[in-house]
Amino acid sequence: MTVTDQEQMAVTPGARPPGASQGIVGIDIGGTKIAGLLVDESGTIVTRVSVAAPASEGGDAMADAAATLVRDLVARASARLVAVGVGAAGVVDHATGTIRAASATFVGWAGFPLADALSSRLSVPVSVENDVNAFLLGEVAADRRADDVLGVMLGTGVGGAVIIDGRLRHGPHGAAGEIGHTPGYSDLVCTCGQVGHLETLASGTSIARRYSERVGDAVEDARTVAERARSGDPIAVEVFASAGRAVALACASAATLLDLPRAIVGGGVSEAWDLLAPAIEQTLRTDSPVSGLPLVIAPARLGADAVALGAIEAARRTLVTAGERS
16 A cells, blocks of 8 residues: 555645545554554444554554555545544553553564554544454444443454443453453463463464364364364364353353353454354353343454444544543
8 A cells, every 4th residue: 555745745634625524543453454444424434444564563664554554544535534543452551552562473562652653643633442442342332332241352362351331441451351361261271371261262273273183184274164164074063162162151250250241252253153152052051140140142243344443432432531621
């Protein structure tokens, strides 16, 4: 993706083209891709763009790529940029928009002041959330229900987030809801080096790895395992059943602890909901929350747009708060 000097001049924040509407951009920053979309005042998605993430080149390279993506989106929409929301991989200090911790995939990411870096490049307010927090905000905003809810994201790893009394719970270290690294689900070694975490059974990486180990045939991803399960492969079916049971147990534990009535499950693995659902439903019949009230575990609705849309929701909330203070 290339943005010319002329385009950059045309989308300078605050320089409103004739007839242009206001726009907010949401960005989903991952280890391999940066995806973004722009919505107008009504919340309608106007345009979307994605680029490769230069995660191995450091925080400034990532900020440059994200800023260029934003300029491209604004140019395509002929809009006036008013704010940017970001859902970023890693543990985020949401108050400052700094990345507190990140996996080894990201070079120079931990400690990087992402919000300040983007705000200086774009001259608009920038809000930064952990990507799973943003995912849950997006899903809840879409169904217009601001109740208590757990979010679980099954991707390369397993992430979690929680909304209580309609408000995203961050915790003192920005890691509230991180259910993927809770123990007691297996005797397998997790990517973090500890043993038995939910991620060892329910992530896309672990599904592919466990299936490969069982059949002695290297499989690249969970999507391939899902295809084999749908074709009747009993080992593939069993691997997904183990993942579904683990997810249900984790959700039931969180629901019991926090009195949550529902959980939303997203991420790439949730695309195989037909393979996860039987074990989830069976587990809830035998291991439901102690309250006796039903726990609803449902698949996410927004797909790949959830993180970016949730980041926009976070940006909107920041703008409202700033307006109330001024």
